[in-house]
Amino acid sequence: MTASLLQARSLTLIRGERSLFQALSFVVQPGEAFILRGPNGVGKTSLLRVLAGLSRADAGGVFLNNVEVTLLSAAHRAATLYVGHANALKDEFSAEENLTDQLALDAIVSSRETRLDALRRVGLLTRRHVAARKLSQGQKRRIGIARLMLSDRPVWLLDEPTNALDQEGVALLLQTVDQHLAAGGGAVIATHLALPLQSPARELTMQEIVAEAAQVAMVAKQ
Amino acid sequence: MTASLLQARSLTLIRGERSLFQALSFVVQPGEAFILRGPNGVGKTSLLRVLAGLSRADAGGVFLNNVEVTLLSAAHRAATLYVGHANALKDEFSAEENLTDQLALDAIVSSRETRLDALRRVGLLTRRHVAARKLSQGQKRRIGIARLMLSDRPVWLLDEPTNALDQEGVALLLQTVDQHLAAGGGAVIATHLALPLQSPARELTMQEIVAEAAQVAMVAKQ
Amino acid sequence: MSLFKYSAPSSFYPLAGRLVPWFGTLAFLLCVAGLYIGLFVAPEDFQQGEVYRIIFVHVPAAWMAMIIYLVMAFYAVLALVYQTRLSSMMMEALAPTGAIFTALALWTGALWGRPTWGTYWAWDARMTSTLILLFLYVGYIALINAIEDKKRSDKAGALLVLVGSVNVPIIYFSVKWWNTLHQGASVSLTQGNKMAATMLLGMLVMALACWMYAIAVGLCRVRAIILEREKNMQWVRDIKEVNDQSSAT
């Protein structure tokens, strides 16, 4: 069987009366990006949160390296990195302090040089002392990119990572993801934009489930 | 002289040690969209907040119909509508309640039909009873679009209005803006994306000010 | 095993339906009997006169107030360990009854206090502990109502009740102890000891009646909760009375 980094087996999630997705299955292979598309409210964020372990699916399971994970088990947490809409920044901490703390929480050992270098690459070196409250929307997101650069988790779960980023920022993000994939990592990315990645990417376009029986359409392309 | 809906005369804003923009002037004519571009952190949001009256410029003034406005005067508030990153939604209110309250606050008299119709057009009719907390990121933004549809303010100040919207949502937004402009309104829109508007649009690409003397470059095109 | 079968709402719902009438009638009969003994058979108290008869409501109510909370704690453990939806529903169903009994104990107590101690309220050990118990009930009810997502409110409520239950005995004894200065509680204590046999009988019968009442009401309420929570499950749609209802409207 093929090596699979992350696998979703027949996931079903019910919100209110409706099920967002039903018996949804897919595989994310090492070095491959898995792009989630679909109209607003179709369930991309919800799916990512299930994969991350933040919410519990009503049916089905998540597999890492073909082993089913117990939600939020040490193995699960060590394998996945979830970056959602919230930036997890402390308003009164500077950009640098925020990055340092996030890495400490991620259990990443990093020298100050590496951190400053990352901040330089995301263009925040000159702003590293500015309190996060005063940073612009995009600058806040860029701290998240710096965190990604230094992350050691094999599976990235990114929810609309391009939000509020300018073209240069988007390019930077894609480059970071590409590096990660090139190194054998995997990523699930929910987005509404076209992401010109170097690495192989497959797309899942989710559609709203009308009838109970309906299935999520799967559009695979290389 | 040309009819000018909104006018910025040599605005200067200083943040920390640096000035974000200096002696910045531009005119927004009726029926015209004014697009703000520029890298993250260059000062688009700050400029919009100055125009809305939420923050005070260090120099220069804002003019409506060639009359200088006193910040947040009744005239100023009656003329401008600012939609920023925050959605101004109450988590525990339903989509419909939120829209109703926002309109009440905007002093818009609207029948329930018009409101429901707006919700239908933004695709939230079926979700109108769902608490805002449970809505998806894009659905929250769409309530904002519904509000725009029913707004009566001549000048719209929109900060990255396409955030979190899917293609259809973006189209809807552009259509709404076009209608507004066609009816003789004006809009200042900060964005990182290309906005294919029908109406005439001019662009201002802001650049970071390096030397004190430097001027903001103005790239005007029709 | 057969017990576990009934931990599924679908199979518990009809069972509860069949049990309610029995407990209901038992509650009624026992209550009549108890009140008869209490009001007519039991002799008048030599020092308190007729007032003391409140005891036949007061004490059973007070007992139930405490017992129901412990029962809820028991269900909380089930809910957290075995993740059975039903036990959370049972907690939700019992809480109001418990709160009502607590309020009743307070109220009757206060009414009783007026003639005997000359005051509606003294910060007596038992009174206070009962008051706190009421707060615990109110807190639980407020919490599960404030969280609209049922999955979450179940777990949150269970956790709260568990933490709270650890507190109940502490509160109970500690307050007694703090109260060494005070005579109020001793009244009820000594009374409890030198109680005529018929009084005791009456109290016990009434206590039983309260038990039956609590169970009957609990089952009724849990049935309602089950229907409300699983309204869009097939087995609920299949129930006859539900269909009649929906077709009627």
Added chain:
Amino acid sequence: MSAVLPTPDLLLIPERGLWVAAARDVKLAMRSKGELAQALVFFVIVVSLFPLAIGPETALLKRIAPGVVWVCALLSVLLTLPRMFQQDYIDGTLEQLVLSRYPLPLLCAGKMAAHWLTTGLPLAAVAPILGLQFGLDSRELAVVVAGLLLGTPVLTMLGAVGAALTLGVRGGSILMALLVLPLYIPVLIFGAGAVESTMAGLDAAANLSLLAAMALSGVVGVPFAVAFAVKISLD
């Protein structure tokens, strides 16, 4: 529909702003099931803490009753103050309030009215029960209620200023407490004083009328102060 010219200011009835804001906040308070009830129970609990801590001697309790009831009223108002602006500040509603066509002071007044209706009024309503527990007689109870009815609006208004000033400041809730509590002291003294003078068989009118005076003067000035504080909190 859009870009109709705005209704000329003649047609805009500013007073509606007060109603709009008030209705909105009251609805919010009602929505979150029994927030009122909660404020009340909090009040009741805190009051009952004292007999637990001090012991049950009726005489002593009655002696300290006015002070305790008033301090607790103070605190339970204090605890509900964040509700007034915090949420609106975070979710961006506050910006929209400032930019609304209705005059900001009126909107703020509306929010304060809502706050009092959902906090001060219930407190005044439940106070008698607590007074009974402390063994106050009916005349004393009447004074307690009257005092609360006159005093809680002042608490709300002073609190609103503090709440607005500390918006977006971290540890705001407690910093606010620091700003507000000293301002509350006069209310406390007059309020408790009224009850005590009644207990001493004197007339409470003086104290009460002082409270009334504070309330009235507050209604005139505070909304503008609050509006100002809100504006600067946003820049």
Added chain:
Amino acid sequence: MSAVLPTPDLLLIPERGLWVAAARDVKLAMRSKGELAQALVFFVIVVSLFPLAIGPETALLKRIAPGVVWVCALLSVLLTLPRMFQQDYIDGTLEQLVLSRYPLPLLCAGKMAAHWLTTGLPLAAVAPILGLQFGLDSRELAVVVAGLLLGTPVLTMLGAVGAALTLGVRGGSILMALLVLPLYIPVLIFGAGAVESTMAGLDAAANLSLLAAMALSGVVGVPFAVAFAVKISLD
């Protein structure tokens, strides 16, 4: 750099999680201008409200001193509870805590430690001064401090559960108070009881040891309860 395989769990020292979380929160508390000072000053102010409200009789004040001090300690801890999780919940840090490789209970323990260091400890430190105002003698003061040192950790821990349970629930702060206060009552009774028994010339050991017992048993169980509460608050 990226996509290095994660450090094998042998290399991950879970205990560091406690330190990471604690350090972070303490830093935050320090950063926001004297948050410590604030909790303290609140305590001081509220305590000093009572002489104002009740009047200056020394005997009476001394009699109610233990109760007042303890109730106020309770309330100032209560007021600082939102700080523990609210902000993290809003800005998304809490999600990252849950997803961190460090065990959540340890991280929560760290946050509680930080909270105690920035709240309970200062309170215990300043209590003697207040006690003096109420005319307590040195032996009684010692008992007050000892009681607070043993009791405030319990307040922090029980409070953490309440704070986590009410995350994202509207009217949270007051609902939390409603959940937490009844749980606080035993601490209050033992704490105040200890001082009173000393005043009555008896031995305070019994009360104090009960507080110690609660603190110890809490340390064992509470972090797991809090971690659980945090998780469900996110789902």
